[in-house]
């Protein structure tokens with residue numbers, strides 16, 4: 001059970017983001033069925049802008065240089081699968 005849980009644990013994907021990953025994150029940010037990735041440093045609830053260097057908060061300028069892998073699992077499962085094999 002513990003092994004199964006650890007295999008399924010979430011992990012972060014770090015910037016710089018490839019074009020494929022940027023497209024997947026943008027699809028996530030535009031998906032109306034999930035809460036978009038928002039800034040953890042200020043009160044803004046606006047979706048963060050997706051750049052190669054990370055997610056950029058339009059309100060305070062913070063750059064978050066990682067995303068949870070679950071974002072890719074939703075928007076590009078094949079891409080997420082590649083990351084899981086590499087880890």
Ligand SMILES: [Zn+2]
Nearest residue numbers: 039042057060
């Ligand atoms: Zn912010």
